[in-house]
Amino acid sequence: MEKVFASIITIGDELLIGQVVDTNSAWIGQELNKCGITVGHRVAVGDVWDDIWEALDAESKRAAVILITGGLGPTADDITKPLLCKYFNGKMVVHEPTLIRIKAFFEKLNRPMLESNNRQAEVPDVCKVLLNERGTAPGMLFEREGKIFISLPGVPHEMKWIMENHVIPMIPELFNTGFIEHRTLLTAGIGESYLAEMIKAEEAALPGHIKLAYLPNSGMVRLRLSGFGSDKTILQQEVAQQFETLKQRVAEYLVTDEDIPMELVVGQLLKSKNKTVATAESCTGGYIAHLLSLHPGSSTWYTGSVVSYDNLIKQKLLGVSKETLETVGAVSEETVTQMAKAVLAVMGTDFAIAVSGIMGPGGATPEKPVGMVWVAIAGKEKVITRLFNFRYTRIRNIELTAINALNILRAFIVDNG
């Protein structure tokens, strides 16, 4: 067994100037991790010949496998392929299966092929081609002095397809990796430093090959145990045992012992109880609905939402009384209570979430500052409400409102479901 390290090199000015957020690297990191490969280093460079070359040199000294994403498009700013050709002393040749794919692609679209599309079928003769069935830029694998270099397109769904269909299946043949075991739990209602104080003894007692990490997000804290070892069964047992100890210690604040997002915790809970939920959203504008419907199969426990961004819609579709809106206003306990009850009745669900608040930057008054949010959770026999004051940026206020509303629903289902 060997501990295998990978490096990721991402190429493209758009990443460095921040026009595009790099989501590829996180995905690759997760997938390699599952195969027992640790991403130890990641570097982003622009579309600059010397920088790419230097990154290849440097990362091949650190890692056994170097993944390169981006810079493979048909346009003039893409220099990665000719660079790799030179780096590995190859010459460009046409890759027939890719050319056939590209031709078929253009025939299907009934569009003429361009010279630049022809060039997309060219690859260095020193690489193994990883056929891309999702696009026109092929993946390429190079080997030198026992190091593996894999070049992938930057378009996320193309990169993922090549990873899943070519790269990941190869890993057991290429490396005698050890095993990595992660277990993650989510807590709510306790800050990072209190949590650290609370589990001090458990953390100190961890063996050297099991590491604890704190991942705070949206006012909640995730705890992750990561173990490394050569025997999968033993490792899993060791990590499971430490995880159980940790879980019991933080039981009071535990939301879930799986590494899944809050909306899926709620979804699984609803599914297990054969119950449904609907939402009535003002300030979150459909974001809770989006989270709930993001996951396959959510239609069994999620029916829909009324996004009543305009107050008139609150009256018309949710029957919030004009008097309530005129006296206490849209951001009030009374309004969210009426919204939750109405959407529960209209959608015929077991539970409902209603939210109304000031997300900012505009819309605040002295009594109702930015970040003030009322949340109501309705069941068939009971409605509860909660007031929050987030006071962050608009996007963060929306996210915090959604995650916290879902967490209140979760607790409500546990107590009343």
Place this chain on the structure above:
Amino acid sequence: MEKVFASIITIGDELLIGQVVDTNSAWIGQELNKCGITVGHRVAVGDVWDDIWEALDAESKRAAVILITGGLGPTADDITKPLLCKYFNGKMVVHEPTLIRIKAFFEKLNRPMLESNNRQAEVPDVCKVLLNERGTAPGMLFEREGKIFISLPGVPHEMKWIMENHVIPMIPELFNTGFIEHRTLLTAGIGESYLAEMIKAEEAALPGHIKLAYLPNSGMVRLRLSGFGSDKTILQQEVAQQFETLKQRVAEYLVTDEDIPMELVVGQLLKSKNKTVATAESCTGGYIAHLLSLHPGSSTWYTGSVVSYDNLIKQKLLGVSKETLETVGAVSEETVTQMAKAVLAVMGTDFAIAVSGIMGPGGATPEKPVGMVWVAIAGKEKVITRLFNFRYTRIRNIELTAINALNILRAFIVDNG
């Protein structure tokens, strides 16, 4: 004038194993760019002493300013602060203003302070402290051999606050930067390679200090011109002139000449015409509503949505006929037409979007494969429909549906508004 390069070092195992997507770097890249500083290199390392040390050494050779994010929390896995202290030959001292802030923070929450929170007020005596008014971990600025090192917390809103209030205001004092000017336009309905072919002559005629980049996304392509120069006025004129040429060349496919997302293009168009929109969403589950309401001031042109995830809700809230649902089904031209008309009437808007489709992975039939989506756009006098076949992953299908539906609405408003 000097061309000033920055490097970003992000610290944290959670970034490398992909548990967290690095959005900080994109934001920092954008902000520095506006100040004329180019991020030329970015590196992500784990919570590993030697890797962080080595990254500091390497990046200080490349860049004039090195930004470090992450690794500053109160817990045991955070080693960045002691490392920086040693790297710059300092010793730890209590920073009184930060200690006062931390004490006040805990008093306000009525919680006891822990030893670990006390340590958060400690800083190396060789740094300039950048007070963090959004959290307990201060920012720190170090200088060595003319290079600036800035350490920031990894929590995005804390990092942004310190950047906006300390770092960015300092830049004109620290560096005699040149100017960078970006202009971006968005095209739809033409692939990257056709676009490249179309603007070949314009691209070839660009002067050396103005660069063109292609940024394909969601089936559309953004073109970005980036110019660099010492005279702001001249540079802006040069870039504006090239941009105008480019704009005219691609006029037929032009969506917007601003660097804004599709939903804002639609929002600005609606606002300029004093019109409103509502949505009726099935397969996108509230994602279009979320995009429309994400931006401040959207309540003037966006009223709300009915997310009819369940077919019963399509009948009940949108009056889609039972017969339609039983004969042609929910994913049909007839259903989306009825949905669009209904939501337009119920919400009293000028325009409406309705979508219904199969997002996958489940739910497909031979006649209705994954990625098949019907979109209807309603105005007061006319409804148009469009059929799409995306066939990607669930999330990508949702995104593509939303962006393309918004683009059809945009064209519809231009034609019928």
